[in-house]
Amino acid sequence: MNPTLQVTLGALAYIGLKILACAAILVIGWIIAKVIGTLVDKGLAKVRFNHLAQRTGMDRWTGRYTPSGLVGMVVYYALLLFTFQLAFSVFGPNPISNLIDDVIAWLPRLIVACVIIVVAVAIANAVFNVISNALSHFSYGRTVGRIAQVAIIALGAIAALNQAGIATTITTPVLVAILATISGILIVGVGGGLIGPMRSRWERALGRIEEESTRVSAHLKARAAEQETAAALTKARGDTMVQPKYPGETPQDVKPGTKVTAEEAADRLTKKATALRNDMKPGPEL
Incomplete structure (x- = not known):
């Protein structure tokens, strides 16, 4: 051959x-x-x-x-x-193998980035729930919670992209530009032509916060009065219980005349709670 x-x-x-x-x-x-x-x-x-x-x-x-x-x-x-x-x-050795090796070497960074996203979303949801529940009596509670949630998710997304090495030349300058823009607005606006509008805005905001605080305080007092009313009614029902009949004795009340006193106290507390609720007025929106 x-x-x-x-x-x-x-x-x-x-x-x-x-x-x-x-x-x-x-x-x-x-x-x-x-x-x-x-x-x-x-x-x-x-x-x-x-x-x-x-x-x-x-x-x-x-x-x-x-x-x-x-x-x-x-x-x-x-x-x-x-x-x-x-x-x-x-x-x-071939180009396809080299490409696959690079992708496999990048996988751990991708996994860490995914973990960062998951943790950021979980923390953002927890912060939103805490803030919205803590400020549930205020009209702006959910708005503040939502702003905090979005900010945490945005920071987590930027951190995940940097960890994965994706668009680092874009995300970092964008973050710097956003922070610089906010700082410039605050410096120029607060220190310049927006002094008057900012002052009036802060006055309205502080007035609204004071009204909200007063309204929440009145609400809590009304709730406390309602609880006292319920406790007084429960005590009135309990004080009118009849002692068990012992041999040779007739049933008698434990505390005669207590029922009338408890009902009068309950009526007074109910009127007090109603008056507090009538005094509660919603504050004007910002």
């Missing part, structure tokens, strides 16, 4: 074996990735991961996937990347 033909056939057979090995690795790796992704999805669903995501509000960002299904899909594609890396490494 011609030596040149023999060398060519040997090279073709060698390449064919590499192609078969690559195909076998791809098929086996695809099956393993599919099975593991499904197991992750079902396992997270059993441990109520979807319920946790719903409580933290993360289910709004998963699209048509369930939170556990999305995590299972991420695991599936991550395993596929490792499968492609192993399969193309059969052919030795």
Whole structure:
């Protein structure tokens, strides 16, 4: 046989074996990735991961996937990347293998960025609930809570993008520009032409806060009066109980005449609570 033909056939057979090995690795790796992704999805669903995501509000960002299904899909594609890396490494150093190696090396940063987003959203929701409940008696309570929530999520998103190395040349200057704009508005506005409007605005705001505080104080006093009324009525009912009849004795009240006194006190407390509620007036909006 011609030596040149023999060398060519040997090279073709060698390449064919590499192609078969690559195909076998791809098929086996695809099956393993599919099975593991499904197991992750079902396992997270059993441990109520979807319920946790719903409580933290993360289910709004998963699209048509369930939170556990999305995590299972991420695991599936991550395993596929490792499968492609192993399969193309059969052919030795090549551009495709180098690209896959770079993507795999970037995956830990992506995972940390996702964790940052999840933690930021959870903290933002907790802060919103705390502020809105603490200021529930004020008309601006939910607005303040929503502003704090959006600010925390924005900072978390910027931190996640920086961690992942995505658009760092854009996010950092944008953040600096926003902070510089706010600082410039405060410096020029408060120190310049907006002194008069800012003064009147602050006066209205402080007046509104004082009115809100008075209204909340009156509301709390009315609630306390209602509780005292309820306690007095309960005491009145309890004081009119009749002692059990002992042998040779007739039933008698524990405290005769207490019922009338308790009812009069309850009436006075009810009138006091009504007067306090009538004094409560909603303050004008800013």
